[in-house]
Amino acid sequence: MMETALPNFHFHDLHPEPEDFHSDVIAGLRQTPRQLSPKFFYDERGSQLFDAITRLPEYYPTRTEIDLLQRHGEDMADMLGNDGLLFELGSGSDTKIRVLLDALQPQTYAPIDISREPLRLSAGTIAEDHPELEVHAICTDYSKPLALPGVVAAKRRSAFFPGSSIGNFDPGQACDLLRRIANIIGPEGRLLIGVDLKKAPSRLHAAYNDSEGVTAQFNLNLLARINRELDADFDLAAFRHEAFYNAQLGRIEMHLVATAPQRVRIDGCCFEFQAGESIHTENSYKFSVEEFQALAAQAGLASLRVWQDDDALFSVHCLQPI
Template sequence: MNVHAPLALSLLNASASAFAADVAEALSQHPKRLSPKYFYDEAGSELFEQITRLPEYYPTRTELGILRSRGKDINAIIPKNAALIEFGAGATTKVRLLLDECDVGAYAPVDISGDFLQAQAAELRRDFPGLKVLPVNADFTAPFDLPADIRMMPKVGFFPGSTLGNFEPHEACAFLRSARAILGKDALMLIGIDLEKDEKLLHAAYNDAAGVTGKFNMNVLVRINRELGGDFDLSAFTHRAIYNKERHRIEMHLIARKPQTVHVLGRSFAFRAGESIHTESSYKYSIERFAALARGSGWEPKASWTDADKHFSVHALMAVE
C-alpha cells in the first residue's frame, strides 16, 4: 500500500503541476525518461555550478576562454547598439564578457525563473549603468514576446553552454527555427556547441572523481520525493554516464540496483534490477554537422571559433529568409 496520500494536481501551482504531469508520463514510458530541465531547482543549480569548476569538466572554462580571447572578433560582426537576447539566462559570467567587449544597447535575459532573473538584472544594472536590462520571464523553448523597447533594435541571440546539445536533433532544429522567428529578419545568433573528442575526456567530464555529477543527477529524485511526495530510495539507484558513439552523445542514466516499486502522487512505478531512467543526453557535434543543422533551421553560418584543442566552439549564425 502507498503510504503517501495522493496529491491533487489541482492544488499544486502551475509549475508543480507541469512537473508532476511530466514525471508521471516519463516514468510510465519504456524506457523510462526524465527531462533534464528538472535538474535545476536551487540545489541542482548549485551542484551544476560546482560541476563547472571541476578539473574534469572542460566546457565552461573552455567556452569562457573563447569568449574572452575572441571578444573583439565577435564585436566586429555585431551591429552597433544591438539588443542582446539570452535564451535560458543563468549566471551572468559569460554574458558579462560580451557586455564588456561589445557595443550592446540592451540586454534581455529570458528564463522561466522570475525571481532569479530579477536578481541578476539588478546586479547588471548596477554594474552596467548605461545598459537597458529588460528581463523576460518565459520558457525560452516556446514562442515569447520581446520587450517593446527593443523591437526596433538590431537583435543578437545568445545561447551559450552547449545547451543545444541537450536537445534531440529534431528539437534542436525546432528551437533554432523558433529563435529565428522571435529574433526576426537579419538577426544574428551566438551559440556555444560542444565538439566531438576523445571518449576518455567525455567520460571523465560526466563521471568526475568527486562524484558531483552523480549527486546532480540523483537530485532529480530528491526533488520528486520532496515536491511530489515520492518515495525513491536513493541508495537503490546509481549514476551512470556513457558515450553513445553511434548517436554522438553522452547519456546520463540513473540505474536501479535492485527490483523495486516507487510511488509518486499515488501512482506506482515498477523497476527491474538494472533498469534505467534516462535523464539527459548531451550531443557532441563536428563543425560541419552543426553547420548543416543550422542551415536546415533557417540560419547561415557566418563565423566560428574554437579553443586550440578544438574541444569547444562558438558559432555566429545569420538569419536567412
C-alpha cells in the same frame, strides 16, 4: 537587492505552472524507456551543483568557452553589432555574459531561463553593476514557443546561447529551437552559440563522471526535487548515476539506474522499478563544425564565422537567418 530599487531591472515571470512539472514527470516515467527532461535539473540546488561542475578539472566546456569569449570577444561583438537588444537563452551563471556585455555594450539585455530565483539574482546583479543597461529578465521555458513581452519585442535583436545547451535536444528538436531563435532575432539578427565538439570518448567520459562525484549529485538531485515538490518517495540511495558516450548517436547519455527493486508513489500514481532499470535524464550531442553548420542550415541559419580553441574541444558559431 530588490528589483523595485533598480529602475533598469524588470522581471517578467512567465514561468510554467507547477502542474507542468507534475504532468511532465508523470508522463516521462510512464514511457518505455523512462525519461525525465534535463530542463528540470535547475532548481536552486541543481543550479548550485551545476555551477560547481563547471569548475571541475575534468569539465572542459565552460572554461574553454569563457577563454574563447575573452580572446575573441571584440570580434564577436563586431559580428553581432551593438546598441540593440541581446537575448541570452539559459542564462545560468553570469560569467560568460559579463565578458560579452563588456565587449558588446548593448542597450538592452534580456536573459531567458526557466529557474526563477537564480535568474532573478543573476540578472539583478548585472543590472546593479551596469546601471546604463536596461535589463529585462524573462522567466520561461525557452524549449517551447516563446511569447515575448512587448517591451522587448520591437528592438533590433541578437541572441547568445552559450554552454552547448543546444546539444541537450535531439536533432529534430534542436532544428525547431534554432528556427524559433531565428524568428525571434529577425532577418537582420545574429546568433552567437556555443557548441561542444566531438573528441576522444575518454575525455567525454571523464567530463561527465567526475572524480568528486558532483555530476552524480547533480543527476540525483532531480529525484530529490521530485520528492520535495511532488511529494514523491524515491529512495535516492537506491539509484546511481551513469553517463556514457553513445558513439553511434554522437551523444553523451546520462541515466539514473535503480540498484534495487522499489515502488515509487507520486500523487496516487505508482511506478515499479526493477534493479538495473534506468531513467534517462539527459543527452548531450557532440558535433563536428560541419555537422553543426548543416543542422543550422536546416533551421534557416547561415554560418558567418566559427571560433574554436587550439585543441578543438569547443566552438562558438555566429549565425544569421538566411
